[in-house]
Amino acid sequence: MADKAVQRETVLSLRETIARIENRRLPGVVRAAKAADPGGFRQREEDESGRKALALGVPDLDALLEGGLPLEGMTEIRNAETRDAGAAAGFAAALGVLCQQARLEKGETAAPVLWISQSMASNEAGMPYGLGLKAYGLDVRGLVFSLPRTVKDALWIAEAALSVPSFCAVILEIRGNPAALALSESRRLHVRSRAGHVPLLLLRQSGHEEASSAFFRLLVEPAPARERPLPDGSMLRGSIGHPVFHVIAEKSRAPAPLGFFLEWNPHDRRFYPVEPLPAAAAADPEPAHSVARLSASSGRSGRPQALGELVAFPRAS
Amino acid sequence: MRLVALDGYAEKRGFHIGQGVAEARAMCPEIDVLPADPAADRALLEGLADWCCRYTPLVALDGDSGLFLDITGCAHLLGGEKALLDDLLARLFHLGVEARAAISSSAGLSWAVARFGSEGIIAPDEATRVLAPLPMAALRLPRETIETLGRVGLKQVGDILEAPRAPLARRFGAILLLRLDQALGREDEPLSPRLPVAALSVERRLGEPVQGEDDILGLTEELALRLKPELEKRGQGGRLFELLLFRVDGAVFRIAAGTSSPLNEPRRVAGLFRERLQAVHEDLDAGFGFEILRLSVPKSEKYEVMQEDFSGTPDRERPLAAFADRVMARFGAESLLVPALSESHVPERAATFRPLTDLALIGKTEEPGENIPAPLLAAAARPQRLFPSPEPVEAVAEVPEGPPRSFRWRRTLHRIARAEGPERIAGEWWLDGEPAMERDYFRVEDERGRRFWLFREGHYGAATPPRWFMHGVFA
Numbered sequence: 001m002a003d004k005a006v007q008r009e010t011v012l013s014l015r016e017t018i019a020r021i022e023n024r025r026l027p028g029v030v031r032a033a034k035a036a037d038p039g040g041f042r043q044r045e046e047d048e049s050g051r052k053a054l055a056l057g058v059p060d061l062d063a064l065l066e067g068g069l070p071l072e073g074m075t076e077i078r079n080a081e082t083r084d085a086g087a088a089a090g091f092a093a094a095l096g097v098l099c100q101q102a103r104l105e106k107g108e109t110a111a112p113v114l115w116i117s118q119s120m121a122s123n124e125a126g127m128p129y130g131l132g133l134k135a136y137g138l139d140v141r142g143l144v145f146s147l148p149r150t151v152k153d154a155l156w157i158a159e160a161a162l163s164v165p166s167f168c169a170v171i172l173e174i175r176g177n178p179a180a181l182a183l184s185e186s187r188r189l190h191v192r193s194r195a196g197h198v199p200l201l202l203l204r205q206s207g208h209e210e211a212s213s214a215f216f217r218l219l220v221e222p223a224p225a226r227e228r229p230l231p232d233g234s235m236l237r238g239s240i241g242h243p244v245f246h247v248i249a250e251k252s253r254a255p256a257p258l259g260f261f262l263e264w265n266p267h268d269r270r271f272y273p274v275e276p277l278p279a280a281a282a283a284d285p286e287p288a289h290s291v292a293r294l295s296a297s298s299g300r301s302g303r304p305q306a307l308g309e310l311v312a313f314p315r316a317s
Numbered sequence: 318m319r320l321v322a323l324d325g326y327a328e329k330r331g332f333h334i335g336q337g338v339a340e341a342r343a344m345c346p347e348i349d350v351l352p353a354d355p356a357a358d359r360a361l362l363e364g365l366a367d368w369c370c371r372y373t374p375l376v377a378l379d380g381d382s383g384l385f386l387d388i389t390g391c392a393h394l395l396g397g398e399k400a401l402l403d404d405l406l407a408r409l410f411h412l413g414v415e416a417r418a419a420i421s422s423s424a425g426l427s428w429a430v431a432r433f434g435s436e437g438i439i440a441p442d443e444a445t446r447v448l449a450p451l452p453m454a455a456l457r458l459p460r461e462t463i464e465t466l467g468r469v470g471l472k473q474v475g476d477i478l479e480a481p482r483a484p485l486a487r488r489f490g491a492i493l494l495l496r497l498d499q500a501l502g503r504e505d506e507p508l509s510p511r512l513p514v515a516a517l518s519v520e521r522r523l524g525e526p527v528q529g530e531d532d533i534l535g536l537t538e539e540l541a542l543r544l545k546p547e548l549e550k551r552g553q554g555g556r557l558f559e560l561l562l563f564r565v566d567g568a569v570f571r572i573a574a575g576t577s578s579p580l581n582e583p584r585r586v587a588g589l590f591r592e593r594l595q596a597v598h599e600d601l602d603a604g605f606g607f608e609i610l611r612l613s614v615p616k617s618e619k620y621e622v623m624q625e626d627f628s629g630t631p632d633r634e635r636p637l638a639a640f641a642d643r644v645m646a647r648f649g650a651e652s653l654l655v656p657a658l659s660e661s662h663v664p665e666r667a668a669t670f671r672p673l674t675d676l677a678l679i680g681k682t683e684e685p686g687e688n689i690p691a692p693l694l695a696a697a698a699r700p701q702r703l704f705p706s707p708e709p710v711e712a713v714a715e716v717p718e719g720p721p722r723s724f725r726w727r728r729t730l731h732r733i734a735r736a737e738g739p740e741r742i743a744g745e746w747w748l749d750g751e752p753a754m755e756r757d758y759f760r761v762e763d764e765r766g767r768r769f770w771l772f773r774e775g776h777y778g779a780a781t782p783p784r785w786f787m788h789g790v791f792a
Contacts, residue, residue: 083729083731083790084767085790086700086701086768086792089701093701112637126702126704127704128701128702129668129700130657130668130669130670132789136792143656144653144655144673146644146654147652147654148648156647160643164637166636221765222766224735224766238736238737239735240737240762243791
């Protein structure tokens, strides 16, 4: 009998460990066993079932992310092209705002957001702009920005930041898929983030899909904004309202990539789900007369390039 | 070409400074003439001044061939004045430097004796006796004064020691008596040390030189441990720490590490230098090892002693300070930035970044731009990312003042679906001083939903066509 109880304990603890590694909710059996007390007293129910997540306020997305943005661990946000970097950075900044707010609501002192941007990323896509971020809802007094020269330096700073409990979120912005940030490095950051209880947002600018240790990888694309509402309820024609993102969960537990259209409301500091504009849907598919997306070359030789030339496309796994 | 410096042998052969090289060659054909390199001489002298920091922190350069060391209160640490002087000369001899030195109660007397005298240490009451037989040049007088004095037969200092002062001053200028008084210690002569003296410093002299980084860090922590009681006694914490490493062959390395908040914790001080040593790894050549390590605190501030409580909420400031110190020690003070808002209309001036200097200010600062009312901020749309320098684009726009219809940025064509604007921002003539071009800003959205911030500089129909720029991207 005692053997059986010990075996059961072992199995339950193993299941708990697995659930923690996989970042899933604790199985019901484990929860029941943990709640039961041999003395017969009811223990306080654990509010988190083993994982901490920040609800984004969009039910579908929260369900897909199993509760929301993981507050311990790495989440990757990427965009395909440099010109979309504004949308991805905006989405990451919005998550930063939500993290800041969550800290404040819990009654803790305001913790700063650390934004580490490898200098090439900021040179290509622009520096974070204080006034714009303030209007976006971020408390810029609680923003610390770092502009390391190389990816290695950026990783070092991120790792140092994840081991102190001072930041409410760390945004690490990297351009492309550098070799210095491969699977093992991302695993290292992920483990640091879980141990330090600080969420890490890896913002991959104009990068490809690449295997990483992140829980989720979200592809963020820009989407046409709504129009500005007027006081009488109608919309101001031709105006550009709050930013809208098309967020596609590339890596998640869902069987296929799912897309969501989210609108960020800087005033309410929360996301709202929106329906895609018909214009956006129409602009998306192939045009009637398909032309190359890139402009015709000018001022260069018209000859085809030599075969076997190396291009800077890194391994996409 | 003239001779500017001579070695001992050349002096014996009768050459003198200022002599023409051709003349010197004629006197002695086998002399070896090297071109003068004042910069290298200066570097050597400064290196020696650094090296002399082992005796006293107050080291001043004297022209281009001498050093003043203020050893007040330092001699007993090295076993007395005689021991100090012997040690100094012996070490310099082994470094290959021919040096002469003297210790006396005034800088002028030491200067005179080191150059013209023979005694090493002069007691305070012997100044007159020692100075009397020295030539006039020992008084650091201008050449004309020495020549004038020589013409009237006053060749030694002793000749004027007892002479009435008023006629001397009238005839030869005030400088003669000033220098005489300075040499005799009647007039105070302040030395200006090369480097500011640290409020606190501790050092460790090693019997066996160390080379390894871990040894250096271990010793640094030990030094910081000795520093802590002194800092605590003063109620201060260091904002800047400096580690001096004296290599056995005379080179001296100074490594400074700043902190973001007052600090007296030995472990963290050693941690700072761990990062600094990583950063200066290439420049720090241990060679045959370091024999003296000195840790000093050039800058300190009031240290707030905080009482730990039992509430269990972790203190946020301290780990943040530790993080900031580590990063800034490794990558420099500019590596962590905080936004700085200012009241300006020009976008690149309105929000900039400044280095994170004081952690206590995070989350508490009242920026000048803070009091911009929120509605105004919302109405004036500002991008989330701004290009430090606007990038030129080719745009097709409505003439004369309309928004752009399409533009080509980084060789890609964007068709504009919607546009808001213009928002006209004029240059700040009170800062720029010249009539800066006014800009008309448009917030545009292209067909795919990308939102950009474009501006036009100039007007259609003017002498020069207007130019369009991309200045930022919206979320």
